[in-house]
């Protein structure tokens with residue numbers, strides 16, 4: 259037995275203590291993931307050493323190896339690598355604090371959930387090492403950095419603190435993780451069981467893995483193989499290897515090979531679920547970037563635009579320099595061309611799915627549409643292509659799988675329809691109650707239903723699609739098919755218009771002017787509505803103004819933002835309005851009509867999701883109730 263002296267004691271960062279507590283209590287059954295995580299760290303350490311050797315010829319990066327040594331008698335499992343190793347400071351930093359931004363969210367999520375499924379995600383959040391405490395009651399790390407002669411021993415029982423000491427013996431370069439296994443976990447000393455686990459999760463590790471001296475991973479790098487020779491199982495295994503997510507299937511994958519003008523091989527995967535939607539923060543994973551099969555970066559986020567950040571995979575190119583910094587890579591011409599080509603190929607692939615299998619595309623869009631649509635604002639060159647990939651709910655029930663594309667919308671629209679109409683609101687039910695929709699319903703015109711303000715932002719950024727202007731239904735800019743070109747109206751149509759004007763109830767003009775006077779500068783205007791068929795009134799945004807939903811979002815985010823004044827539209831066919839017109843001939847009713855105007859405006863505000871002045875409205879409604887109550891009789895007949 260070796261004796262280490264002296265020991266220095268450290269406390270784990272609070273978040274790590276929380277994580278260790280959760281992991282040690284976790285009932286999660288799939289403890290195999292610990293082996294995967296530790297082997298993955300060992301592989302990273304070998305990659306780092308090989309990378310360092312590119313610039314430092316004194317480093318011997320030959321015979322890199324990961325060895326797994328089970329010890330039944332001692333009830334221990336050792337995972338050893340001859341990689342980059344860690345200095346004392348690196349040990350304190352790397353195995354005592356949280357380095358990755360996403361990991362705090364992961365821990366918070368674990369605390370809230372019953373941890374059953376979420377633990378399997380541990381490797382995605384840069385805290386994989388700590389999974390060692392799911393298997394071990396005590397963990398010992400013996401390590402020596404390639405950059406120094408002195409080695410170090412890190413030790414912890416996962417109870418809130420760890421110690422660091424100098425080993426008695428001289429350590430080889432690299433890292434050894436010794437797991438003193440929990441009592442009931444003897445299976446992790448069984449070589450057959452370990453080989454099974456490693457073949458399942460670590461078969462694509464690009465360095466040899468030995469179990470008790472036997473080399474067990476001989477999987478060829480499938481991305482450089484011809485597509486026809488790669489099986490679905492290999493694609494699936496590689497996806498699991500890349501994502502550290504056992505059992506999750508990719509929605510689709512794209513295997514790309516190019517020889518000119520530059521050479522590259524790539525496999526890109528679209529995961530099944532979007533973790534960002536599940537409450538984890540913005541995904542910060544990247545692609546594995548290799549040059550001639552040697553890993554250059556394992557989280558490259560520059561090769562794909564941000565709006566495709568959900569894709570996972572590998573890109574391997576003989577034309578990329580091996581030894582470059584992130585910044586230098588950005589300036590590399592081949593790299594920039596590769597960005598364009600890969601983005602184009604992904605968009606081509608999405609086009610194909612969208613046209614060949616709308617159900618599959620609907621599933622994809624449901625998960626990742628919220629990320630993809632960011633591209634409309636970010637990627638000017640591909641904006642038109644991205645616009646074709648957008649999907650929305652729509653009032654047209656025959657739209658593909660409940661989601662409508664802009665192209666499909668334009669095909670279905672009458673030929674003289676020059677605009678694409680959209681309605682916005684907190685949810686579909688409240689949008690469908692919007693009185694502004696009445697005319698569209700009556701004339702059977704399709705309206706896109708937007709429940710996420712980001713969609714409205716996307717459509718306003720887009721401006722138009724296929725020569726159709728994108729217009730919110732509560733806009734004064736609305737042009738309905740058939741309502742333009744008054745000059746070319748036939749005599750019959752002109753007569754119809756005149757008849758309409760003559761049909762206006764007597765006193766309508768008086769009612770409008772009483773309303774205008776009552777509302778003063780609270781509104782931009784009060785006018786006759788062409789869009790209402792049933793409701794008495796609605797609010798419309800003045801020409802050029804943003805929609806109400808958009809303005810509400812701006813108001814929440816910018817305290818100084820002032821909503822623009824709206825136009826109150828009155829429906830002359832509504833029975834209440836007609837009665838007010840009759841009453842308006844008698845001057846004695848003027849006050850009553852005025853109060854009705856104020857109340858109609860309050861109602862319209864509520865329907866538009868805006869708040870009327872609560873005190874004024876409640877006393878007004880109370881007065882109305884009083885008037886009605888006084889007309890009732892208390893005598894029982």
Ligand SMILES: Nc1ncnc2c1ncn2[C@@H]1O[C@H](COP(=O)(O)OP(=O)(O)OP(=O)(O)O)[C@@H](O)[C@H]1O
Pocket residue numbers: 295298299300302303339341342343344352353381382383384385386387388432433
């Ligand atoms: N075998 C090892 N050799 C050298 N350094 C290691 C080794 N294992 C862990 N480390 C260091 O500890 C850090 C924390 O490891 P952990 O598994 O918790 O997260 P990570 O590996 O950084 O995350 P990710 O798996 O997302 O890359 C690593 O980044 C690395 O610097």
